[in-house]
Amino acid sequence: MAAVAVTGQYRRGKTALFLIACCCAGAAPHWMESESSLWPVLILVFLLGSHGLRTVFLRDREQSLVKSNSSSFQLIDEKxxxxxxxxxxxxxxxxxxxxxxxxxxxxxxxxxxxxTWIIDDGSQDRTPLILEKLCLQHKNLHVIRRSSSAGGGKSGALNKALTKVHGDWLLILDADAQLQQDSLHRLVSYARAGGWSAVQLRKAVINASENHLTSFQAMEMAMDAVIQQGRLAGRGVVELRGNGQLLFRPVIDQCGGFNEDTVTDDLDLSFRLLISGALVGILWDPPVQEEGVGTIPGLWRQRQRWAEGGLQRFLDYWPLLMSNRLTFLQRWDLMCFFLLQYSLPIVSLFDLITSVVTRTMPVYWPLSIAAFSISGLAYWRGCRTISEGPELPSPDPFRLLMAIIYLGHWFVVIPWVTVRMAVFPKKLVWAKTNHHGQQTVQV
Incomplete structure (x- = not known):
């Protein structure tokens, strides 16, 4: 398993070409005969919609496999x-x-x-003082200090730690993470029994009751886990989510560590592992618990970073993603995900703009309805699943409708970030999410 070459050059040019392609795709049907303009969209609805439905329902297969083979996932003896x-x-x-x-x-x-290794990446608050006190209390706690100008963002901080640690496995956590007492034991046992090179814990929002925004994020995390499990069961692609990811150290070294030329180390590493042939799994329980973003400005900053890093990785690795390093099912899964997550919001925007200019009806609405409907089904299935940790919001009709409307923010974030990436040069900064520490773990 060789290190994967980083191809992060010419991102602005690649993004501009992608933007132009989406613009043409959104506008073209309005100059077709009205009888035939919907046919390409209806074909996409069938292909992408059937894949989405298959993914959501295949999740049951993954859940049943874990339950039927529970004897093989017994906790490893401490020795x-x-x-x-x-x-x-x-x-x-x-x-x-x-x-x-x-x-x-x-x-x-x-x-x-x-x-435990905490990389203090140029903190300006009381974090360094608190860590000094904690080091006196915990002999297994080590602190690595970096200046705020060291560069590389979170990936640079993690790479700094890689030069000092020697464990067999790495558990990556965010500072607001909360775990159950047996979480690590169960996680390692699951990874070893399944032969995984990496495992992502389901993310659960600890402050879901704070307001509607955090409640929708709790539902969104459950939806994401349902889709991830379905993609795994369908032999597609499972992606890391940063907080609560267990990584086999030799595989990370062979992949070249963490990419310091990205704003989302987890999403980039997911593709590096995929291209290297490493197996990535996801575990529903126990979850890693974290704070949801409680304000719209905070959510806007977070989602911009996620959108930029998500699109970057496709632009960087697309030749390898389309190569024979991946199976047909993996390539098909990635293509469907890319079209729904990144292309559809931009195409829909230009479809709407063109419909206003030409005074014609929008064309891509069937695909948007299909995408939101599948998301709603995944919401419903995730929130009805028995889970450890914080109680998931009840997917009653009103809350489900509002959560689906909440997902519409991606139809604003994705086009804006894509335009920004195509026009302005990127300056890598660590746009971290602020944590407040107001909630405690529920076991």
Whole structure:
């Protein structure tokens, strides 16, 4: 398994070409005969919609496989447990860092086999002082300090830690993460039994009851896990989500570590692992619990970063993603996901603009309806699933409708970020999410 070459050049040009292609796709049907303009869209509805439905319902197969083979996922004997290094990149996390260290210290994992490494990435608040005090209390806690100008963002911080740690596995956590006492033991046992090179824990929002925005994010995380499990069951692609990801250290080294030329280390690493042939799994329970973003400006900043990093990886790795390194099912899954997640919002925008200019009806509405309907089904199935950790919001009709409307923010974020990427040069900065530490874990 060789390191995957990073092809992060010419992103502005690639983004501009993608934007132009979406513009043409959105406008072209309005100059076709009215009888035939809907046929290409209806074909896409059938192809992408059937794949989406298959993914949501295949999730049951993945769940049943885990249950039917539960005997093979029994907890590993403590003597056989591997060494694990817990890595946390932290900047200005005074509100949550002490709580995180307490959660890690309470894990039911042999103390001699776990080490915690916190990379203080130029914090300007009380984080360094708190870490100094915590180091005196926890002998397995190590602090690595970087200046705020060190560069590379979160990936640079994690790469710095890779030069110092020697464990068999890496557990990557955000500073606001909260775990159950047996989470690591169960996670390692699942990874070893399934032969996974990486495993992502389901993300659960701890402050779902704070307001409507955090409630919708809790539903969104459940929806995402349902889709991820379905993609896995359909032999498609499972992606890492940053917080709560367990990584086999030798595979990470062979992939070249973390890419410092990206704003989303987790999404980029997902493709590097995929291209390298590494197996990535997802575990519904136990979840990793984290804070949802409680304000619209905070959500806007977070989603811009996610959208930019998500699109970047397709632009960087598309020749390898279309090569024989991937199976047909993996390539098909990626193409469907790309068209629905990144192309559809931009195409729909230009479809709407052209319909106003030409005084014709929009054309792509059937595809948008199909995409939102599949998302609503995944919402419903995820929120009705028995889960550990915070109680998931009830998917009653009104809340389900509002959560679907909430997803419409991607139809604003994706076009805006794509235009920005095509016009302005990128300056890599760590646009972190602020954490407040107001909630505690539920077991």
């Amino acid at each position: 056989s447990l591997p060494n694990v290094d817990v890595l946390i990149a932290a900047r200005d996390e005074e509100a949550v860092i002490e709580r995180l260290v307490a959660h890690i210290a309470s894990l039911s994992y042999p103390k001699e086999k776990i080490s």
